[in-house]
Amino acid sequence: MLTDLKLKALKPREALYRVADAHGLCIEVTPTGSKLWRYRYRYAGRAKMLAIGPWPLISLASARLKRDEARRLLLDGIDPMAKRRRDNELLRQAQRGMFEPVAREWLEHKRKSVGEETFRKAKLVTEGDLIPALRRYNIAELATKDVAPVLLRIAERAPNLAAKARQYLGGIVDYAIKQGLRDDGRLLSLKGVIPRFEKGHISAVTKPSDLGPLLRAIEDFSSPLTRAALKLAALTAMRPGIVASARWEHIDLERAEWHVPGHLMKMRHAHIVPLQRQASELLRDLVGHDAVYVFPSPAKQKTPHLHRDSLSKALREMGFKGKHATHGFRGTLRTMARERLGIDLDVLEAQLAHAKRGDVAKAYDRTTFDDQRIQVMQAWADYLDTVRRNEDNVVPLKKAG
Known part of the structure; x- marks a missing residue:
């Protein structure tokens, strides 16, 4: 079995080589001198190798704990490498599902179908008001109670923009549903959120x-x-x-x-x-x-x-x-x-x-x-x-x- 002293003594060679620890754990030494932990195992009759991380960032004791976690998964019939891929995909989906990246994706989608001035206004409201206020929310869980105060604050400053912001929020949520980032039919209930008196026509002299x-x-x-x-x-x-x-x-x-x-x-x-x-x-x-x-x-x-x-x-x-x-x-x-x-x-x-x-x-x-x-x-x-x-x-x- 490996020890810290043995790990320190390992030197690079012209070709990559591995030194075993126990129960499938080994250290891989590259020609550049990097030392990387690997866990070798078999699943469904196939030989596989799971990357654990670099030494000394991952210590010998930590590498053994990660190996043992993988071994427990194998006992339950779970492929450790497949589970890692699923976990990473769920993490990517969760990160993509945050309000900010979804709102920015929606903006790029909208850019293709509207004029420059319409897009400019959508970008102004989305980046200036909606993203700063809602970036910590996941689009899958965003609720009316979360967005109502944001719309009201915009209405106090610019009633016409509040109406636009409500429209943009509806578009962002609809886009998220179509992308599979939010459950079908789960729309925001924004009707009546902005006081009726706040909504009006653009002021113009007519006399x-x-x-x-x-x-x-x-x-x-x-x-x-x-x-x-x-x-x-x-x-x-x-x-x-x-x-x-x-x-x-x-x-x-x-x-x-x-x-x-x-x-x-x-x-x-x-x-x-x-x-x-x-x-x-x-x-x-x-x-x-x-x-x-x-x-x-x-x-x-x-x-x-x-x-x-x-x-x-x-x-x-x-x-x-x-x-x-x-x-x-x-x-x-x-x-x-x-x-x-x-x-x-x-x-x-x-x-x-x-x-x-x-x-x-x-x-x-x-x-x-x-x-x-x-x-x-x-x-x-x-x-x-x-x-x-x-x-x-x-x-x-x-x-x-």
Whole structure:
């Protein structure tokens, strides 16, 4: 039998060799000098060898105890090597089943089917709120009582994000079920968790008496870059993330068009935005500031372009918190263009790139209300100028449909 002195005296040779202890335990000496414990045994008529660990990290006494544990398994008809593989697999499953890795897997799965801005919001809420609060939970055991306080805390800060967080949690749990990490049908009961009053529409001005002060405040805002981005958002009614990340390669000033690729759009359809005279002039003034982005990132920002949150922050600084959000320009166009200019709803929906019910696959391309949208959006830009000058005496283009 081996002793500590004998173990210390073992020297490496040109070829690997083994020295026996007792009852199948042996030490394996490699040409590099490493000494590794092995347990040799037979199971179902086959010779096998179980790795126990390196000496001296695993002492002689510890190696014998591990050998004896394996021998007891053999007496019960259990293959020690097979049991170790099963234990390791259960451990990997348990680690993978923790909320954080499941949530990150879900994010990567979601990235393939949604636009960049939709994914950005999902990543922001998942990594910023859900993972820090729930990372210690296993997805198999996660219960409504665990997530309800998290959603309420988000709701206190940002009601709209709380509704999104609830949606994302449902998606993560559904993904876990499909991956076999949670029992079938074991969904979270999240209905009513967020107080009803916390859920609301995005704030938007819809009256000339409110729109005029907003436009004049933007005109006087100190940052030229943010001011220009807000004006473009007002003129085009594009989503804030699309405006903030606008690229010159998508802008055609000669044709007065902004071509937004499908992968950037919420509905995954390429969209053409007609650029009014005012929008084209605004963009021409920005040419040369950056080769890639229309609104390049200020020095202190980590993003390569102006962050959409900079637009929201600017509106808050102007005193429009709770009254108007950057995304609210879409609601402003949809409401006021119908009420004040009499524009058909279908034309407005095409401009906003909303999917038609029952016809989601239809792309809003050059043929979709193209001529009407050019006329309508120029009328909208002219109307904004009139309201900014406090001269709301506009004749509708036609009666609203």
